[in-house]
Amino acid sequence: MRAYKVLIIEDELKIARFVELELKYEGYDVEKSNDGKVGLIMALKDKYDIILLDIMLPSMNGIEVLRRLRESCDTPVIMLTAKDEVMDKVIGLDMGANDYVTKPFAIEELLARIRAILKTTKIRKESLEILQINKLKMDLKKYVVSYDDKIIDLTKREFDLLQYLIENKNIVLTREKIVEKVWGYDYLGDTNIVDVYIRYLRSKIDEKYKIKLINTVRGVGYLLKDEI
Secondary structure, X not given: OOOOEEEEEOOOHHHHHHHHHHHHHOOOEEEEEOOHHHHHHHHHHOOOOEEEEEOOOOOXXXXXXXXXXXXXXXXXXXXXXXOOXXXXXXXXXXXXXXXXXXXXXXXXXXXXXXXXXXXXXXXXXXXXXXXXXXXXXXXXXXXXXXXXXXXXXXXXHHHHHHHHHHHOOOOOEEHHHHHHHHHOOOOOOOOHHHHXXXXXXXXXXXHHHOOOOXXXXXXXXXXXXXXX
16 A cells, blocks of 8 residues: 655644654655745646645745645645645635644644544545445446446446546436437537447346436437436
8 A cells, every 4th residue: 555645744843743743653655845836737737636835925825825736636735834824724724725724833733633634535445446326336437337336347438428427426317418428529520329338228228127217308319317
């Protein structure tokens, strides 16, 4: 199992070094920056499991770093704040920070908060990797579809179509929308291709297991109901 990767953006060198050593001792892979702009570039360029972000930074303050980060990235962030920076805490949380720790802090508290966030993130990620409706299950990580634990052999296109339908369950989807999302913007063929692949899915799931999963909405498109 790979080590969790942490980015520390903190201009107080002693604090940054102390936290770095403690995290490395706990088995984390650590990188650090003492500059706001440089830290932002690092955060956007590489993939980190969590970021420890100070507010008072040279070049760019932590609030602005967080704002720009949240425009394209949802990496968990713990803000490191001074004791009297109440408004910065509020603004940071409103901007999308996951938590904050007030300086001076006990390293045990920081480590506990990091563990809590990483655990929550892992659970959320794992839940997103499994899509399920009744006995029908899609494992997006293993690329496996099953019904009542019986494997269903699907092509990549059938898999992508079923995934899109399940992710939008109880929503009527037009053929045009399905083509756009499953076949892509550059697809130049007829939208009737959707009907063909819906028949494929029905033959492998609905008809085989005597269920009514995919419903036709006449003149519009298709609807997958979560009550089979």
